Amino acid sequence: MKKVAIIGAGPAGIEAASILARNGVEVTLFEKSETPLKNLQDKAFLFPNFQSAQEIIDDLSGKLLTDRITTAFGVDIADVKWQGAEWKLVDSKEQTYVADAVLIATGYQVFDAHRKEELGYGIYKGVITSLDMEQMIKHGKILNANGDEPKRVTFLQCVGSRDEKSGNHYCSKICCVTAVKQAIEVRKQLPKCEASVFYMDLRMWGQGFEEMYRTAQEKYGVSFVRGRISEAAGTFDGRVQLKSEDTLMGLPLKMNTDLLVLMVGMEASCGTKVLGKACDISGDYGFIKSVNPHLYDNETGKPGLFAAGTCKRPMSVSDSINDARSAALAIKDYLDTIKIEN
């Protein structure tokens, strides 16, 4: 039987594993963490239909329950090499594994908000990231720095994205709609709390996103301010004072808020950067570079080595899963063309 190694047990890795297994391929699914779907576990609901992340986790986890998939969790693959007839994978403990094809699905990590010191993350308690907010929403406990119900929550877009100072010129794609989703969720859980979003452009690219934006305005009274917050400072009573330009009014703007939520962007994960370098398939910003984004988006230019999901670029969960399906098909095609000696 032909063997495929998949590195990374996120939505992309699991979806590809499941499809390949159903098509008669033996899959080993490697994951650095002890549990799969780590990033997804941080989420409460997914846009645009507010489906619970747990439902997606349960569905995807169920797909792993097949004899054809061997899971190797807690195994950190550090190197992938072509050895003439097969791919050799080496983990951090120098143990080796072999496979006929390899799928890299090592994913992303969020931008470290500490790097934007002027926004005060890690300095003022009232400054949190979108991940912290997601946890608060998940547990139904949206609280300010003093542990009270906030009266005002403010979201700031493009933290670590579209920002030359962080070295990331690209747009992280999912933060715009995530802020709208979280603002709606804040208004649902705390109807007395104000929610505003500071943006430079609102990019509502997916189906149902623009409608969500409209709903946020119409039904939930979320306010949108076109401007980028330049500085945040703590106030004596544990709130956050922020400074921005209201570009539409053409006036400087000052505002106090209980919580400032930094919408942190997506960067290539450590694993993505390491493997991209080791296999010489690293592209811009450490993401894996595909051969052709239109025609061969899962191919890396090395026969038998494929990539799927957010290791290539920022993507939503649904896009990652779709990308994994196309990768599974590309891998299946590849396996059908090669001859397996034994």
Add this chain to the structure above:
Amino acid sequence: MIDFGFALKQTRQENLDKVSLEKYHKLLELEPSFKRCFQCGNCSATCSARQFTDFSIRRVHTSFRRGEYDGLAQELRKCMLCGKCTLVCPRGVNLRSLIINMRQILDETEK
């Protein structure tokens, strides 16, 4: 003459067919990083002069881009060249140099 209470007013419309962008193009030559500006307003948000006067560097450079140069030389004198705008610009525009170049271009043509 009977005064009907009507008056002829100059239009306030920006007429992009009529403006001369010569100075703007000159500015881009001298400070090409300005091409990258995407109007986020971070420069004016952080501006020290902006907090106490009506000076808006975003409005000044946007006017320059539109070929509306009237009064800009006067406006630009309010800038103290502290350079905070340059530090915060997410597109890496060298605003301090941009301001000096705008001043120079406007001064040259005034002479």
